[in-house]
Amino acid sequence: FPHHLRSQAWDVHNNIKDIIMNILLRADGSTTLGMGHLYRCLAMVQMLEGLYDITFISREITADFEYILTKNNYKLIQIKKENEFLDLCDEKKIVVIDGHHFPSELYQKVREKGSQIVCIDDLHDKNYHSDVIINQAPGITSTDYSTDPFNYFALGPNYALLREPFLKAANNKRKITSIKSCFICFGGGDQLDLTLRALKIAIQFSAFKTINVVTGSAYKHSESLKVFVGNYNSIKLFHAIDEFEMAEIMSASDVAIVPCSTILLEVFAAGCIPISGYFVENQKYFYQNFLSQNAFIDADNFSETAIENAVNIALNSDINITEIIDGKSKSRINKCFQLLENIASIELTRAKPEDSEITYKWASDPEVRKWSFNTNPILLEEHNNWFSRKINDQNCVYFIAKLDNEPIGSIRFDMNENTATISYLLDPAFHGKGLGQAILAKGCKEFVKILSPDHKPLTIEGFVSKGNLPSISSFEKLGFERTEVENNYRYVVIISNG
Secondary structure, three states: OOHHHHHHHHHHHHHHOOOOOEEEEEOOOEOOOEOHHHHHHHHHHHHOOOOOEEEEEEOOOOHHHHHHHHHOOOEEEEOOOHHHHHOOOOOOEEEEEEOOOOOHHHHHHHHHOOOEEEEEOOOOOOEEOOOEEEEOOOOOOHHHOEEOOOOEEEEOHHHOOOOHHHHHHHOOOOOOOOOOEEEEEOOOOOOOOHHHHHHHHHOOOOOOOEEEEEEOOOOOOHHHHHHHHOOOOOEEEEEOOOHHHHHHHHHOOOEEEEEOOHHHHHHHHHOOEEEEEOOOHHHHHHHHHHHHOOOOEEOOOOOHHHHHHHHHHHHHOOOOOOOOOOOOHHHHHHHHHHHHHHHHHEEEEEOOHHHHHHHHHHHHOHHHHHOOOOOOOOOHHHHHHHHHHHHOOOOEEEEEEEEOOEEEEEEEEEEEOOEEEEEEEEOHHHOOOOHHHHHHHHHHHHHHHHOOHHHOOEEEEEEEEOOOHHHHHHHHHOOOEEEEEOOEEEEEEEEOOO
16 A cells, blocks of 8 residues: 555545534533633634534523524524433534533543543543543643543643634734723623723723723623713723624733633733733632733732732833733644544554554654664564564554554554553654544553453553654643653553542
8 A cells, every 4th residue: 555545545534524523512601600611612613614513502502692603604502401412422423511510420421422522621620531621721731630541631822712813813913012091801791790890990090091891792780881881981882792803902902901711811812911810710720820920910809909909010010921822722723623533533453464564664664763762674574573473462452553444553552460561653654644643542542441450550651762752742642641761751641440
């Protein structure tokens, strides 16, 4: 199967997308819950650029957001019970769950339906049965999570779920030389009406010639806000605006007063001087970790005194804005979903004697030899003898990975008591497409499935040369912990009896 034909097979597979084409997004939004979960799900699917059939599943949703979904041709199914959602889940679906109010049991039930699961998370406070975890907060690592092994961790602001106008704004580097305007927004709900509190303080500062106030679709204090705004010509009030107008208003504002939620990431992208704090539990890690980086001026819990102090600092100090958003998260989010497609598309079969020839070709390739611990050339007879021993060794589990029924790589697990050592490789014709990571993830999951309970607790390890950046990234993104061994890296996951 020549290399150029294998590349053509990949291109056909990649364009057809015949394995997984449907995404279900389970998220809610209301005055009580806020609208952040829905808006960041919307941002995420817009990043995917129409590559999937999208359906939002909600128990609570505002009429304004329902209109946005209709305008963007996304389906919406409103449910009364979670069983209605679970009935829609199956092995052909990618299910995205966003909401700290969802229990671990819901993730488990979706897993039992055979769906692949993407969790958008803030709190890492439960056991997540998932395949990908996206957490936009800085300073979070895979060790903070309790989740299924070999979960892909998409962590930090590099995975910011931002809509297109904000990604574009991040590429327009602003330099604020004087402060004349202020932006205030507390998200879609703002149950505590912090909008009005912040506005009453901001209006006292004569430096603000313009104050832009944005309220969301679940905001319930519009009448009292309008009464206050009517007394001042410098205040401009906007309600339930789209992302294009929001990005434009932010980019025209010098200081922004916002909570530690996704809107703070939007402010970072727009280049405002950010004032932020937190007042609900799911914002605390954004607050703590961004504050430790001096990424915003601290307004603590948004008390009147805290807001006033923060505005004074913004107006009277030299502020160096830290670049948080690089505008490239779209490609990273797409890679997360491509990984899930690759995992679903790859078939693993146990290695057979007839696989010796193709594995010899792979192992002999100069690109593969360069990253092997033994870089010497391999003799065919030597390889055939070695391969025969491996496939007949009861302490070796050897998989061949196939795409569209054609071999593209392999992964092997050599057992020594309760330690399994990984060796995997990918046909060089398929390098750069994320398939090596998919083989590693799927191979590890399949290996754990076929083991008897007697093998637990089990250590699964892999050794990587320091210069082999793709393999380093593959192991680390899948939650393996790294140590240094003889100028190389050892990566380990321990499968416990639990």
